[in-house]
Amino acid sequence: MQYISTRDREQQFSASQAIAKGLADDGGLLTPVYLPKLPRRALEELKDMSYQQRAVYVMKLFLDEFTVKELTDFANAAYGPEKFDTPAVAPVRALDSNTFCLELWHGPTCAFKDMALQMLPHLLTASLRKQEEEKTVCILVATSGDTGKGALEGFKDVDHTRILVFYPKDGVSAIQELQMVTQEGENVGVCSVVGNFDDAQTGVKKLFSDEKLREELAQRGFFLSSANSINWGRVLPQIVYYISAYCDLVRDEKIQLGDPINICVPTGNFGNILAAYYAKDMGVPINKLICASNSNNVLTDFLRTGTYDRNRTFYNTMSPSMDILISSNLERLLYAITGENSQVREYMEELNRTGRYQVSDKVLEKIQRLFVGYCCDDTVTQKVIGTIYRNFDYLIDPHTAVGFSALTQYREETGDMTPTVVASTASPFKFCDNVLGALGETNLRDGLDILDQLSEKTGQPVPAPLASLRGKQPRFQRTEEKEHMVDAVLDMLK
Numbered sequence: 001m002q003y004i005s006t007r008d009r010e011q012q013f014s015a016s017q018a019i020a021k022g023l024a025d026d027g028g029l030l031t032p033v034y035l036p037k038l039p040r041r042a043l044e045e046l047k048d049m050s051y052q053q054r055a056v057y058v059m060k061l062f063l064d065e066f067t068v069k070e071l072t073d074f075a076n077a078a079y080g081p082e083k084f085d086t087p088a089v090a091p092v093r094a095l096d097s098n099t100f101c102l103e104l105w106h107g108p109t110c111a112f113k114d115m116a117l118q119m120l121p122h123l124l125t126a127s128l129r130k131q132e133e134e135k136t137v138c139i140l141v142a143t144s145g146d147t148g149k150g151a152l153e154g155f156k157d158v159d160h161t162r163i164l165v166f167y168p169k170d171g172v173s174a175i176q177e178l179q180m181v182t183q184e185g186e187n188v189g190v191c192s193v194v195g196n197f198d199d200a201q202t203g204v205k206k207l208f209s210d211e212k213l214r215e216e217l218a219q220r221g222f223f224l225s226s227a228n229s230i231n232w233g234r235v236l237p238q239i240v241y242y243i244s245a246y247c248d249l250v251r252d253e254k255i256q257l258g259d260p261i262n263i264c265v266p267t268g269n270f271g272n273i274l275a276a277y278y279a280k281d282m283g284v285p286i287n288k289l290i291c292a293s294n295s296n297n298v299l300t301d302f303l304r305t306g307t308y309d310r311n312r313t314f315y316n317t318m319s320p321s322m323d324i325l326i327s328s329n330l331e332r333l334l335y336a337i338t339g340e341n342s343q344v345r346e347y348m349e350e351l352n353r354t355g356r357y358q359v360s361d362k363v364l365e366k367i368q369r370l371f372v373g374y375c376c377d378d379t380v381t382q383k384v385i386g387t388i389y390r391n392f393d394y395l396i397d398p399h400t401a402v403g404f405s406a407l408t409q410y411r412e413e414t415g416d417m418t419p420t421v422v423a424s425t426a427s428p429f430k431f432c433d434n435v436l437g438a439l440g441e442t443n444l445r446d447g448l449d450i451l452d453q454l455s456e457k458t459g460q461p462v463p464a465p466l467a468s469l470r471g472k473q474p475r476f477q478r479t480e481e482k483e484h485m486v487d488a489v490l491d492m493l494k
């Protein structure tokens with residue numbers, strides 16, 4: 001299988017080249033030339049397999065350079081019992097006969113980013129070996145909270161890698177920040193940026209296109225790569241769990257093989273829901289993809305009007321991992337829908353120049369056949385956490401609550417009661433203050449004691465990776481203005 005830039009199809013790359021590069025030189029995203037289809041009996045075969053086996057099966061369709069043996073080793077290491085607290089890895093929980101929650105937060109950092117970031121280091125280091133790359137790769141990450149910790153855990157002490165994470169100083173939760181600044185490992189660095197997530201992400205993109213920096217680092221024996229969801233090695237492992245969820249529903253006789261489902265995804269950078277779209281395109285019977293946003297509802301507007309316009313107020317919400325106004329992976333959808341790299345390039349150039357672009361009616365119509373968009377603010381988010389807890393005795397985090405709000409709105413508006421899988425993207429224990437608030441608690445305990453408070457209130461155990469934050473000392477204190485992020489890179493890569 002060959003990969004091309006979303007903005008130019010002249011140059012083709014192998015999978016290992018695409019994963020090693022991260023981002024195309026022209027700023028586009030590296031994407032398969034075409035999407036493979038699942039063989040006819042695939043879902044039936046996958047139904048009786050473990051999560052690890054399903055991952056190997058699906059990834060092999062995209063990665064012909066990798067052997068089944070290699071992929072099996074990766075899957076066992078990435079999704080094994082040392083990393084995930086349930087053998088199901090990504091279990092599907094039934095709330096009622098047609099509402100299901102795909103729990104994607106059973107990994108080492110308690111957020112769905114682990115699903116991909118536990119796999120990416122294996123794919124990346126193997127790709128670099130195949131490319132006979134001798135320099136050390138330095139992973140630069142801009143994070144709205146969960147990616148940073150996920151990437152740090154995935155890459156810590158992996159040979160021939162360094163990792164440097166930038167997060168917005170005031171744009172992540174206290175626990176997210178503590179998770180990052182206490183990170184262990186000899187090859188890791190963490191730096192906060194004055195500004196919001198888009199500032200951090202734009203800053204990292206600038207570093208990637210900084211020729212002078214590239215030359216300086218090459219002399220020092222390093223090159224830059226990305227673990228953001230623009231890397232194909234991030235998107236691919238995410239396709240697996242949508243296929244897996246469908247297989248679980250069939251296996252557990254919640255649906256019959258062939259029955260349609262809808263998928264609802266709390267969305268930020270558009271990586272997670274893009275993976276669901278790819279699963280659909282590969283042949284999983286998925287009807288509608290419900291795109292859920294918080295008050296940063298640029299995607300809701302886009303899906304309704306065809307105009308993407310980032311010129312709007314940026315809100316810090318209680319679902320910070322979705323506080324994003326430039327959803328990078330939307331570019332891959334635009335390529336999939338239009339099939340025209342030059343058209344995608346024009347949209348992206350317009351976005352760069354003016355902060356907005358408008359797709360044609362034809363493109364919009366195609367998108368609307370696949371996607372619907374809904375959004376909600378923090379007040380509704382908190383109400384939904386309370387409602388789901390009271391009605392189903394089930395605790396969800398604020399991101400997942402945005403998803404449930406979107407699903408409720410969709411069902412009310414359309415009457416479509418197709419069985420729906422909501423992606424549950426983080427453990428509620430990562431956002432104790434807002435979750436406790438939603439449950440009516442006003443007297444919140446300080447620091448990490450709030451973990452016990454939520455545990456006592458709900459009878460649910462504190463996830464081990466969060467409980468172990470107690471007693472860890474911060475190792476990283478650096479803050480930079482966004483213009484000076486390059487200094488942090490040069491200081492770390494001595």
Ligand SMILES: *Cc1c(COP(=O)(O)O)cnc(C)c1O
Nearest residue numbers: 146268269270271272321425426
């Ligand atoms: C990253 C993240 C999201 C958004 O996912 P995208 O792939 O960026 O759309 C949603 N919820 C949580 C908890 C996240 O960490």
